[in-house]
Amino acid sequence: MLIFFYKSKTNMKRKMMRKTNLWSMLLCLLTTTVVAQNSGSTVVHTFHKKTIVTDPSKGENSYKTWGVFPKASAAVRRMTLQLTLGSPDEMPTAHWDYCDVISIRRKGGVHGEDKRIEIARMLTPYGSIFGKGWQWMWEVDVTDFQHLLRDSVEIEYLHTGYEPNTVGWALTMDVAVQFGPSIAPLLGMQPLWNGKFKYGDSTAPFAAAVMPVRYTAPAQTSFSRVRIQHTGHGADKPRNCSEFCSRWRQILHDGKLADKRDMWKECSDNALYPQGGTWIYDRAYWCPGDLQRPDVIDMPAKSGAHQVDLQMEPYTATGNVQAYEHIGSYLFYYGQPTHQHDVLLEDIVAPSNKQAFTRYNPAINNASIIVRNVGSQPLKSLTIVYGTVGVAQKTYQWKGLLPFNQTVMIALPGAVDMLAKDNQFTVMLSQPNGKADAWPADNSLTTTYKAPITLPNVFVLKYKTNNRPADNYIALHNAAGEKQFEKRPTSTVANTEYNDTISLAAGYHRLQLTDTSGNGLQFWAQPQQGDGFLRLYDTTGRLLYVFESDCGAGEALSFYASPQYKPDTVNIQAAFSMFPRRTKDNIQLDIELSTAAKVAVKITVDGILHQLHEYRSMRNGKFTYSLLSLPQGRFVVDVYVNDVRKFTGRVNRD
Known part of the structure; x- marks a missing residue:
């Protein structure tokens, strides 16, 4: 059995001073000195837009690169792996949900021992509907391996799967390092x-x-x-x-x-x-x-x-x-946690532009944060100062019981202020258990966030139920949390269109569609549930906003209701409904635009064009396309409006 022992200079000094009454004070002074020399943060870059594909002959394909990490003497507080997958420039996006492993292979140079220690695991998305320019970033804490992520380290991304190597991902991977005393x-x-x-x-x-x-x-x-x-x-x-x-x-x-x-x-x-x-x-x-x-x-x-x-x-x-x-x-x-009273602000969930928090944003009230207790004493109280930059900050006194190394999501009361289209939101933690925080450098964060869109204060909500309306509930609240409108499942019947004119006071509101079965208003693999939609129009019938029907558990829209709303005559709003998405012969595509425009419909597989349908000028249309001439398998339907792709949907021909 191999056991690694971490013999840092700090631990050696501890042993030397074990029998003295001054050892704890001297260790504190030593730690302070080390941290002062290594305060701040850095980012270690490894892969950058590396095109990765499968090797169908083996079921896996290894990609390796070297990263230059902090020196062994640096005091590291935390390490966070940031992984981005995107659509490659030279080929279509990969299709399948494969299990990929990120590992440490060697450290200390090309002659170092092959370790193959898994530090993270990626489950790839179904990417067939992701086009050029698409990318998504995820994060995960890898601090437990920080003693190995030092100096030169070889990192491996093992991509598994058997799909053709004519599709792939663009891989980018970084490690964000925060310096400071170890937890x-x-x-x-x-x-x-x-x-x-x-x-x-x-x-x-x-x-x-x-x-x-x-x-x-x-x-x-x-x-x-x-x-x-x-x-x-x-x-x-x-x-x-x-x-x-x-x-x-x-x-x-x-x-x-x-x-x-x-x-x-x-x-x-x-x-x-x-x-x-x-x-x-x-x-x-x-x-x-x-x-x-x-x-x-x-x-x-x-x-x-x-x-x-x-x-x-x-x-x-x-x-x-x-x-x-x-x-x-x-x-x-x-060993024993370094400090008794120590918290860190893990993340600001809302308001935030982070992709990982899209379902929480844009937020109009109850900002949310994640706090981790890294002190040896259970966290029972905390002072939180927060707010939009440029507006008077708010203070919240949190009370609870949070053990060591556990996290809690905290909702911060009050409305989220908006000053411009792009805003900043700050949060600062202090006084854990009424004591000074041992390491305040990780007690504050600032996020950027976009203000919600503006809509007229009077608009029409058009809701078409699918074959299972009992699964769906629609509710509209203002920033104070007061309900302004709702559409209950008991008030609807299947496959029926409802039109409701809604009048609101000026201010911020949030419209929430909830699906209790988790399959949205439409899902390609369940054609039996039918095809529903949720859309907003102005009182003249002009399309304002379209909810995604393939939304799983639901979708929300935050917006500002304005009596002075002026129609957007530049950007075209577009709504699409394609059904069924699993068929043997035909599909029907419904297109609705806020302004007449040139439209092109392309049906492809792995980037190869099989059908092209072009329309010089269209605002509304219903079209049936035959797939009988196409082989069985998965196809992608793209709709371009004035040469800009506005819709991508998957179709399976059985």
Whole structure:
């Protein structure tokens, strides 16, 4: 068993001063000196718009690059992996939801030891409807590996899958580094369970492959941490395990339950939507288009012998066993947290322009933040100062109970102020438990955010139900949270169009469409639920705004209602309805524009044009296109308005 021990200069000084009464004061002075020399932040660049494709002959394709990380002597507070996938310039975007692994391969130069330590896991989106210029960024904390991410490090992105290598992704990957005192001193680490383990195979039981691990914690250990990436794959009988079956997993430490959870994830509320495949289907602890957050489980542990065990819900498949559990896990030993009273502001969820928080924004009230307690004492109170730059700041006194290394999302009361189209919002934390924060450098953040669009204060809401109107609810609230309008499921019937004229006082409002079944008003793989839409018009019938029908759990629109609204005569608003998206013969495409324009409809597969339909001038139209001359498979329908792509939809010809 290989165990890494982190012998920093700080730990060596601790040992030398262990028997003196002055050791803690001297250590504090030393830490302060080190931090002062390494304050601030930096970004380490690795891949930049690297085109990645699959290797169908092997099912995986390895991409490696070297990054220059901070020196070993630098005091690192946090490291965050930032991963961006985009559409390549030279080929269409990849289609499938594959499981990709980001690993540390070597450090210290080309002759360094091949480590292959998984630090992150990416589940790629269904990208067939993403066109040129599209990209999306995800983030995940990788601080537990910061002792390895030093000096020259070789990083590997392992892209899996079997689709043709004529489609791909543009990969960009950076690591954001915050310097400062460690949250807790790392004393060592070791691998736990790493690999793809059969699940439900009576001839190769999971429990026999994933055995308990005994370990010896070094001196000064305060707690052990299990960091685990875990996804389920394959689909067998009788439960479609592991991709589409819910099952529990538990972690035992020294025979006692440390963690138990259901290995299941809701996907219909994914921030990245719509996608070109079955993105709304819940899965075995992952969703397409998601940089998976690892499970981090802290367990009290003193120096000496211990045991950690991973157990899964018993399951036996019938027939051909396809299920497997893909696990990457490591055990870390940490000393006592560095400070007693220490919080950090993890992120501002709303208001924010971050892609990860699209479903929360633009926000008109109740700004939301994520706070992490990194002090050894449970966090019970906190002072939060917040507000839009240029407006008087607000103060909120939070109270609760937050253990070490846990997070909480806090809603900050009041309206979100808007001064211009582009705004800045600041948050500052202070006085954790009424004490001075030990490291205030990570207590504040500033986000940029766009103000909501402007609409007339009197408009028409047009809602066409699909075949399951009982799933859908529409509600409109003002910035004070007061309900202004609602459309309840009990007041609607299937496949019916409703028109409501709404008159509002000037101010900010939020219109929310909720789908309780998580399949939106239309979903290509479920043509039986029909085709619905939600659109806004002015009182003259001019199109103002269109909700996405393929929205999973729903969609929201924040806007400013203005009696002085002036119509936008420059930008064309466009609405499209294509149904069915799974067919043997024909599809119908409905097009509605706010102004007459040139329109082109292109039907392609992997960038190859199969049909082109052009219209010199159109404002409204209903068109039926035959697919009988096309082979079976997946097609993409693009609609261009005045040479600008306004709509992309997937069609499956069965």
